[in-house]
Amino acid sequence: MSELHSHLRTRIVAAAGGLPLDVVAGLVLQPAKDPAFGDVALQCFALAKHRGQPPQQVASALAAALTPDAVLESATATGPFVNFRFRRAALAEHVVGGILHDRAPYGPMPPTGQCIVVDFSSPNIAKPFHMGHLRSTVIGAALCRLHRHLGATVHGINHLGDWGAQFGKLMTAFLRYGSDAELERDPMRHMFEVYVRYGKEAKADPGLDAESAEHYRRLESGEDNLERRLWKRLRDLSLKAFEGPYRRLGVTFDHVTGESFYEDKMAGALARVREAGILEESEGAEVVRLESLGIKEPCILRKSDDTSIYATRDLAAIFYRSATFRFDRALYVVGSEQKLHFRQLVGVLKRMGVPEAERIEHIDFGLILAKNAETGKWEKFATRGGNAIFLDEVLDEAVANVRRIIAEKNPDLEDRDAVAEQVGVSAIVFNDLKNSRIKDVKFDWEAMLNFEGESGPYVQYAVARLAGILRKADAEVRGAEGVDFAHLADAERVLLPLLEFGPALQRAAAQSEPSVLTGLMITIAGEIHAYLRDHHVLGAEPAVRRSRLALVAAARKVLKTGLGILGVAAPDRM
RNA sequence: GCGCCCGUAGCUCAGCUGGAGAGAGCACCGGAUUUCUAAUCCGGCGGUCGCAGGUUCGAGUCCUGCCGGGCGCGCCA
Structure with a gap:
């Protein structure tokens, strides 16, 4: 929560007077539905219930009690809502100043002491890196960077499929x-x-x-x-x-420990399960029954031919990582087709009564579907069927497309090849992180290579435009010093989404959902694009120009930070 | 057959613990450039939120049933 929000909350709680803690916790400030209402809104349903009064009445009483101050410009009741408007200068100073001074959440958050293990990418060796591997890789890498930004200690692990x-x-x-x-x-x-x-x-x-x-x-x-x-x-x-x-x-790992790494650790893991007294013989194999947890299918830990199976290795990995990293959370960025497998693993841990059972989270995601040219239907890629698309092919195609666009729109660009690579690759990455991870991704060349509208290049283009303005302003100071924030009263459409950066990071982390951040990036880029149309920066009178330059620098910085977390490059020229 | 997930505009999707006239991009139509990158912006067109019940002051959001699609269901990962 920003300082602006906490100030507002304090005033609301004081004005309401003598509220029990649970009611205070229920006071949620949300962005106003429409900018015409105000900046943030408070819905009065919970408070009204507590008071035994109609929400409308509570709202108007609250609005009347909340007189303006240095931060708050107005509080108006609209039906059961109270809409608040921050003073423009205070809003701009908080947002722009906060960004330019690298204050959290725009800069990294202080360490929380929390340890998070992220198991991601994990391709099977001996198979080409294809589109199916992309999702786990880019979602996992984004979650690693996100949690690091939020102050956690993160171990990104590539659990290679190198055994079995x-x-x-x-x-x-x-x-x-x-x-x-x-x-x-x-x-x-x-x-x-x-x-x-x-x-x-x-x-x-x-x-x-x-x-x-x-x-x-x-x-x-x-x-x-x-x-x-x-x-x-x-x-x-x-x-x-x-x-x-x-x-x-641009993906790196802290540990590349594939399944083979646990070759000598499986016996110990199996022994722990046996000691817990839950390992049973069944049809020649050794299994853990999970009916008591509502799972019909038992978890097989030793096959009837006496060889190991992936569940055994995953279990060994959990024990090893728990002992080595003492993680608070272990995120497994693995496709949703493995849902049962992870339920079974957690089930085994539960039956063992170990605390790790509560710390394992399967971050599942949908498949990449290909369009069948004949039937027009979306189908799963079949690796063995031969219609698998290799990642490099896709990236190359995207890069080639960027090259064409550069030749057409910006033929004098320096480092054309490097920029094309950055923009092309990140268009694919951004595209993958754009939708809710649980939904299947429809692999559509046309949509993926369309760089207009909600796309990576759209956001990158905003960064490049902003960078261009700053470049032309060269010698000027770009910090927040000496800026009269009152001149940014016309920038609320940009400032309010920037204020949402922190909450978006929190929500993305809480839900393990990078698309929350992707969406905000699109919104911020859109608002700054629109702002630049009607508000010239370099041509404005000195004091205004100075303020707008600060806004431009701030917007560029947040976009760069956000894209960086997502794993999307943000070149200053394109 | 059983379990889980999905079903919002022609297409692809948002819609934050249920709450303010259901939004965006693409496509289509029409506009904007003597000035900071038109990969942009502005406007228009377009929706029985799969269907039917239910809970609630209030349901796209929760519950039940049905329909459609996907994934999974013992020695693959």
């Missing part, structure tokens, strides 16, 4: 259809090709799966055998190949 029965299959595939030369030439494509071929041939020949199971068993034996050496080679090649996409996306 799938590698038995990959080995069978490579040993049967692969070639060393091809593997060296284009490792990811080759691994993908032999894997796809395996998928087809295994349908006709069940013997392949038996062969694969044996490879996996030998891999898990712990011996330094053919399987282990091959696995290591495929893993190294994959890690190398993943560096590309991560670099382009």
Whole structure:
């Protein structure tokens, strides 16, 4: 809550007089529905209930009691609402001054002592980095940066899919259809090709799966055998190949500990479950039954062929991370198709009675759907079917599109290639973070490459325009010193969304929902675009020009900060 | 079949713990540039909030049923 809001709250509580704590907590200030009403509004329903009076009456009494002061310009009752208007100078000074002085929430918040672990991206090795991996990667990276900004200690972990029965299959595939030369030439494509071929041939020949199971068993034996050496080679090649996409996306991890990292920790995890007395034998496998928690499907922790399964590794990871980081929250940015898996994991922890059960959160998200050209319907990408779209292809296409636009609109731009890369890549990132994460993303080339309206380039363009103005004002001071904020009385449409930056960050964090921030960025960009049309900066008289420059600097800074949290670059020229 | 999620304008989506005439972008139509980047701005067109009940002073938001779509449902991850 901003100082403006807390000042207002204090006055409201004082004016209302002698309220119980729960009623005070229920006094929520919200942005006014319409700027014509005021800046912020208080709804009087809860207060009216407490008083036993009609809301309208409570509202008018409250409005009458709240006389203007240095911050508050007016309080007016409109039906059951009281609408407040801040003094323009106070609003501008708080917002613009706060931003230019890097005060929280515009600058980083002080450390909270909270520790958050974010498990994200986690691609399966030996498969190309495709669009399906993008969501977890960009949402997870955004949440990491968001929580850091809010003062938490964050551990971003890439829980690579580098272990499991799938590698038995990959080995069978490579040993049967692969070639060393091809593997060296284009490792990811080759691994993908032999894997796809395996998928087809295994349908006709069940013997392949038996062969694969044996490879996996030998891999898990712990011996330094053919399987282990091959696995290591495929893993190294994959890690190398993943560096590309991560670099382009600007994503980094604090820990790259894939599933294989827990190879020697699974036995201990399993032992803890057994000691808790909840591990049962069932059909040759070892499972934890979860019916008592309303989950019909038991959680399998040891398969009947005595090999491990991903639940075992996830459990081992939870114990390891808990002991190592002592996390308060562990966020798993994983697609919603794994919902049951995480419910089961938490279920096992609950039955064990360990506190980690309350600290695990599955941050689920929808799939990326492709439009079927023939039927016009939206369908899931099928990795094995071969219609998977590689991330690099998408990024390249976006960058090429930006290059075309630059050639047309700003042909003299310096560093054209670098800017095109930044704008193109971040258009894709922004597009992914734009919608509620739970909804499926419809992968639509046309929409994604349209940089008009609600898009990354739209926001970036605002930054570039603002930067251009500041550049031309060059020698002038850009801090808040000596600014007469009364001159920004006409900037309320920009100032009010800027005031929402803090609440938006809080809400984005509380809901693990980057789209809250994306939406605010679009709003701020839109308002500043509109403001610049009717309010010239450089041509204004000196005192006004000085104030508007401060506003321009502030808006640019907030956009840059917000985009930075989202993982979107904000070049000063484009 | 069972469980979970989604269903708001032609398309893609917002709508913050239920609260002030249901908003935006795209598309379409019409305007704005002697001046700070027109990747912009301004205006217009466009909605039985899937359907039917219910709770409430008040429901796009909560509950129940139905319809449509998606995902999941024991040894893949």
